[in-house]
Amino acid sequence: MTVDATSDVYFDPYDVTINADPYPTFRRLREEAPLYYNQQRDFFALSRYEDVKRGIVDHGLYSSAKGAILELIRADFPIPSGVLIFEDPPIHDIHRKLLARMFTPRKIAVLEEKIRQYCADSLDPVVGSGKFDFVTDLGALMPMKTISALIGIPEGDQQAVRDYVTEQMKTEAGQPMKAAEEGLVSGEIFADYIDWRVDHPSDDIMTELLNVEFVDETGATRRLTRDELLIYLNVVAGAGNDTTTRLIGWAGKVLAEHPDQRRQLVDDPELIPRAVEELVRFEPPAPHVARYVTRDVEYYGRTVPQGAVMMMLIGAGNRDHRQFAPDGDEFDINREPRAHLGFSVGAHHCLGASLARLEGRVALEEILKRFPEWTVDLPNAVLSSTSTIRGWDCLPAFVP
Template sequence: MTIDTSSDVRYDPYDVELNRDPHPMFARIREEAPLYYNAQHDFYALSRYDDVDAALLDHETFSSARGAILEIIKADMEIPSGTLIFEDPPIHNIHRKLLSRIFTPRKVGALEPKIREFTARCLDPLVGTGRFDFVADLGSQMPMRVIGMLLGIPEADQSNVIEHGDSTLRTERGGKMTENPNGAIATGEVFAEFIDWRAEHPADDIMTELLTAEFADETGATRRLGRDELLLYLQVIATAGAETTTRLIGWAGKLLAEHPDQRRDMVANRTLLPAAVEELIRYEPPAIHISRYVTRDVEYYGQTVPAGSAMVTLVAAANRDPRRFGSDAHEFNVHRPIRQHLGFGVGTHFCLGNALARMEGRIALDEILDRFPEWEVDLTHAEISPTSTVRGWESMPAVLP
């Protein structure tokens, strides 16, 4: 079924108040309008786990080549080559394989002691102060340090890198990325001076590896990455990695304050940490929806979605679908048996840095619980992030006993 525009079952991705807590509406859409149509913004939406999972796996019907964000698809923008998240196979597979060199288990695992040391450096000065902001004091800093560790970017330059990418995600309240004066897609120019210097001074690091790597492109020609391609590659790595971890840590502060019994269980039993990270991302995924361009007519629930439409897959709704996660899917539970969710996507666009994000989340929780086993959040001073694509907190202040 498709709902009509007079129904009070309504989802608008640009409605700030609705997006403060979209889950009650997502639950209604999932049950009452499993194929939802929004006439105002002209998009369809899927919300049940099996439908969202299948759509994200079917890149031939649901294409990323026109963007993975609703307003970019609707604007019919030209997508720069090398914007990995806005590509389909086979070119996506070629570019993804190159980037996979960065996220090998060995390279990710080698970062753990460095990430733990940095986390301790952030948290130790706060012990005894009575306050701790999960985002400002840790969540917003950790990702850029980790990306810097991966790519060899000096600490002094890391803030500029993240701020450059984040500026394209930040919008006015209720605004669209296509209305952003900084542009809807970060170009990666912030990396230009660094890669030019590295090209003249090669080293045993990932940046040098990307500069010198040869690959067979979609035409069959063997070549290296062009400068503009490399800039976009680096921007995708920096921005995508930053958003996931920052929002994860912010939600951890809020949800574990609201569930003190589960927090106490984690303090006593650190083997719960991996499951807690999975539950945080399932329950409050930073990317609450992923959009695709529909390449052919497709039918859902007796209705046809015509080719040329925009389809919004409501990841946050699918992640609480009781058909997948049981009758308590709407509850936060770190003891929940781990089962694949859609917080990192699925299929050809499954998050390449998922293992790194999971490790960052686990280390952050471990180090936080060591120092602050109890806290209350100060929601009157918490600030939600103003973006149309990523839902999370700009600040999540906590009061410590």
């Protein structure tokens, strides 16, 4: 299908075949159609690193206020206050500051011991079994426990909450998100916890959000409303669970395919933080983000009209040889560090990036201690069907 005036390259975020390995398509987009238009889905896309970076940063031209996912922008329904990733400054900045104080370096650093114990609790029971699933045995468990501890979710309820927030991102293969038709989930699952915390405060995000005072966009000093609290908790729980789960899954697959680099990490664990950074660059769990175009803009001799949807292809930009020479499609933990887009940039830089880096580092340290060698059982691995977060629902491996 021809969708560009100068190239027959085709990209569709809902295409299951493309999603299984989008990088050949991304490479062609960068070189043949750096401004791409899909007529069937009616969206434009940028794929080169500098274009994607500038686009994400420029919130005046590319607005998040209608959503950051293609089908949500097209649905054009009101976005509830407090959904940070679907807001523009200055309202975004006001809401982000409330959460930023809860993700300070000090608060993240003190989680390391807990995260390491969560990893040990998940990994030790499978030692000696000859097999290990990077997602179901660890990736779906440790991030859930970590973010639940931060928020204040009781242990017995953590899996239900994880399943609830994960289900919001799920799609049928090849289909848009249900939220495009049904609206965003309000976070009502957290209501009982909020009621409990009113009378039983603790050292967690929920308690802090209940009590924090701030100056809102009208200049009024106030506390968060109940609805805002529910939305905040929903956003934090969702962001804290799914992406780190996918990161751990990709670590299993990519390091299996690069055994020499995996052995480097076993021999020199000091390289693990660089490996985590390279993994996020190489296989970003969130491979694209969409924006609403607020005014006409020109790229490569073509005009993108006001009101269009522009997809910023983070996964394509993260492999652009112009930024990651000589070959961005090569995984290399010894690569000279360069800024990537895996945690986004600008106003929407991932608030939990330091937590994700910590979880990724500790997870790899604990995995490699126990399993210095593994091979992935790809015939029995399952790639998630969602079009927005790319990763594995299960990734079984054989271990000595």
